[in-house]
Amino acid sequence: MCAAWMVMVLGVVGMVWGGYPMVTPTVGQIWPRPQMMESRDTYMVVRPDTFSFKTVGFDCDILQEALKRYISIMFPTSRSSKAENNQPWRKDQDFQGYLDELQINLLTACQDNPQQHMDEQYEIKIDSPDAPGEGAIISHSIWGILRGLETFSQILIPDASAYYVNSTQIRDYPRFTHRGLMLDTARHYLPLAKIKESLDLMAMNKLNVFHWHIVDDQSFPYVSTAFPDLSKLGAYSPAHVYSAEDVAEVVEYARLRGIRVLPEFDTPGHTQSWGPGQPGLLTPCYSNSAPDGTFGPIDPTNTNNYDFLKTFFTEVTGRFPDHYVHLGGDEVSFSCWKSNPNITAFMAEHNITGDYSKLEEVYITKLLDIIANLPKKNGYLVWQEVFDNGVDIANDTVVHVWKNENVPAAWKNELNQVTSAGYNTVLSSCWYLNYISYGVDWYKYYQCDPQDFDGTESQKQLVLGGEACMWGEYVDRTNLIPRTWPRAAVVAEKLWSSSAHTNSTDEASPRLEEHRCRLLARGYDVEPLWPSFCSADLN
């Protein structure tokens, strides 16, 4: 009956049954693993019908919404306790009393929006030596309070009539500031409900950047007020779009969970869907000395295009409050540019004949210049090709390393190159979750470390974090959640927890098994890791 005993015993048992891996879940362990934690055998009891949060510091809408949310996450069914006669702890010497109130102590006024390098540190004290019989979450930041609430919800251990929580002290903070999940709404449309489910799961895994790859070759679902034809002619259908209100709804939903929304508008390649709504934007491709009706990347020689981009990105950066925007820049094909006589003439004029990387640089340089001079003065991320192609980029550019999933030496070398040039970086190469395979595939995600490359300590400090990417060619609302989770949770722990404590899949397995059952019990279709069962998989 003693909760602490259960945790300790169940936490270390793994077993093999019938030759197949079968992992016994921990009970009341935390995912991602906190930086510092002490837990004793003594415990307090939380009764759903009498428990409440008590704000003792600063307060704001984000906090109030979070407290409401976590009450229903922690106590999913009725809040009325069972009959008083079922209280096995009463005679247990480890029972330290009822935790009827959890203090929420926010030490500094709320910020409005989550941002890069936001403070996410928090402390949890349950029946601590300096405050026996009490409980508190303490943080200098609303974002830390949010992370602490998630942690607190995970250490509650349900019993027949109430919840146990061990005497616990936690001091926790993230290893990296940029902990992202990229979703792609261009290859398949994702309804808002599925984006929100993804944000819920991100918050439950302490991920804090939703990288929204919103448009691509296949479709343009983003509704621009300045250029409504982009979605009118580029979306899959008039219904497969994200209006300004939809975007605002996503941004607000994310903000309340301490998640940044990083929009990506990838140019000059990956822009086929932009063409119909913005004549003159794309390069006409030529066959046999005449335009053949197909189009290539954005035409860097058409000066009107820069006016378009300025207006377009002014609107985008106004609509997304984050200080960063992702500008793409990957996989620019030169074949169409090569076919077009106007491009050839332009290049001759600028003394860059034959050097299409230089032509790309002409475009990117102008684009970065536009972005840097917008009213909101956003920073930007770019995919690694922009760096690889030698484009002259600003010092505060963040280079997103994504290539060579199966060649660790190559992406490690890229991280070295990028950081030795002094740029911040974010790693995704090893976390392309869209590449599925048969069997237990999460070990490799857990073995990847964004700072594991040859480089100085100061180079490694330039690694902001990483992102799990779920490209959408084969993913839509039907399979998004099970295909992404719990695999993205594995990435989340690598990005939050200390490297010293995230190098053993054996240690992680029973915690991950508990976490997957936890997320399932919370109502999310999180797929299994191996032969297993959860109490929540009956319906």
Next chain:
Amino acid sequence: MCAAWMVMVLGVVGMVWGGYPMVTPTVGQIWPRPQMMESRDTYMVVRPDTFSFKTVGFDCDILQEALKRYISIMFPTSRSSKAENNQPWRKDQDFQGYLDELQINLLTACQDNPQQHMDEQYEIKIDSPDAPGEGAIISHSIWGILRGLETFSQILIPDASAYYVNSTQIRDYPRFTHRGLMLDTARHYLPLAKIKESLDLMAMNKLNVFHWHIVDDQSFPYVSTAFPDLSKLGAYSPAHVYSAEDVAEVVEYARLRGIRVLPEFDTPGHTQSWGPGQPGLLTPCYSNSAPDGTFGPIDPTNTNNYDFLKTFFTEVTGRFPDHYVHLGGDEVSFSCWKSNPNITAFMAEHNITGDYSKLEEVYITKLLDIIANLPKKNGYLVWQEVFDNGVDIANDTVVHVWKNENVPAAWKNELNQVTSAGYNTVLSSCWYLNYISYGVDWYKYYQCDPQDFDGTESQKQLVLGGEACMWGEYVDRTNLIPRTWPRAAVVAEKLWSSSAHTNSTDEASPRLEEHRCRLLARGYDVEPLWPSFCSADLN
């Protein structure tokens, strides 16, 4: 506005957009493709509020239930038509009138249960030359009527206010009698709701055998009345079980859809979960001359075990009405038998020292003998190893070929061997859907043909069909439907339609794209095939 025109134009257009495959769906095409079909440009109009089925032949509960079901499948929203003023067909010369009544002409009394070699042939006539302005589904069998109803539901083309249906004649029947889907409820429990969803989708793809791999090493969810300890001690939990009522519910749900339920109780290997509930059943393994607490396959030397099997299979074959039971027999490991001195003594006594295949044969021969002499006299299927190991099996045994997914020459050779020995066979080797990979993976399923092996025409007649297998190590209720579908639909067409019409993935692609959107619109989480969209993927 003319429906026939739409079908013709949209049916043949495929396009590539932005370098990615993107397939335009057909409109009103049938999956799986019927054997013979003629369709003209003329059409009739079906108005949901006035349409009804009219039974003009035999009738039964299966038929009545099916008619109710198809009304809601065909008209998912309200049945009230839109305002009369929206009737664009009125002045169209191809308009042949309203189809207010579809005759259901069942020419022979209903059978109670679907079975191997059941008659599934049917005809559909819509505005045919011999009955202009009328519509009918005609069959000698209730199973044919069910298949015809599914076909009819697929040729309705929705318009703003009603449905078009072209003047059409179809004569259709399956290529193979055994068209199965295997699900595994032992590695993960599947709730009844997901089994029923699977049966719905099977019916919509004219699959007719639900092979229920109900127990395995990992868990024993089948509740036996004679041996309740099997599930009490072998299920994942007391809730992760299928009671007699649950089984009856699945069997009835399948029966109403013309689907056989083929239960598999795999022995003598894959039986770890049987052990706790039936002491003495499994072989104790020895280390250092003493039992080490682990167990191997069923102990063939314990004569009590044959009494157990007789009682157990008497119950099983009573609970499942199908004339066949799947007895497994795959992957028997000999290492535990080798360690056990009693086994060694038994083998010496029977002059089979060292030949463990012969020991397996002792077991299998007795098991088959038991099954053949049960009151219900079931036939049986076995996995290919039983044949490969030279066990003396009865003439009416069906050998299930499953090995060598990636070595077509090997399974083709197996089909040759099995059929040249005169046995019926079912193929699964090329249709192991649990093996997932990145990208478009269905082409390979479509390119597999169970009769494509060296052998005489009479050997090929011994191929009863095939089964898509979805083993459950990494599959539970969260991902079962999207991972299985539409991939199992590809197998379904190969098994139903003629080989002459199922050899082009180019031809199949637009129909499959329509079919995936159709199943999505019907409420099933059928995953996408490539970058695409459906009107139903907005919520």
